[in-house]
Amino acid sequence: MAKGPTVEVENIISPGSRHRVDAGKYEAMKTAMLAVLPDxxxxxxxxxxxxxxVPLLPAALFPGGDKAGWWIKCVQLDLEAKGVLKRSEKPVRLYRA
Known part of the structure; x- marks a missing residue:
């Protein structure tokens, strides 16, 4: 079974750690998150x-919001590592950089 395109993601909690994930799901979640997060x-x-x-995600990629929580965390950590998102501490709150 052939895999589709992937994208490399970073993790702010583990500097230097990189993993490849599904590019379509990553881009869909990234677009949705950047649309809803404040600046x-x-x-x-x-x-x-x-x-x-969830309402902004393609149903073909996230049927019923399936796995959206995992993808939110994946995109969050990657965008924080890249300086696109920032966080306020306790409780953790995210905003666009």
Missing amino acids: APPGMAVAAIKPLV
């Missing part, structure tokens, strides 16, 4: 992101 602190609680992004 200034204090930002949005991580738990508040999922109900806002």
Whole structure:
């Protein structure tokens, strides 16, 4: 079974660690997250992101929001490592850099 295109992601918690993930799902989640996250602190609680992004995701990639939570965390950590997202501490809230 052939795999589709992939994209390399980083992890702010583990500098230097890189993994390849499905490019279509990554890009869909990235676009949805950047559409809903504010551009200034204090930002949005991580738990508040999922109900806002699920309606924006392609049903073919995320049927019923399946696995959206995992992809939110994957994209969050990658975009934080790349400086696209920032976080406010306690409770963790995300916003665009």
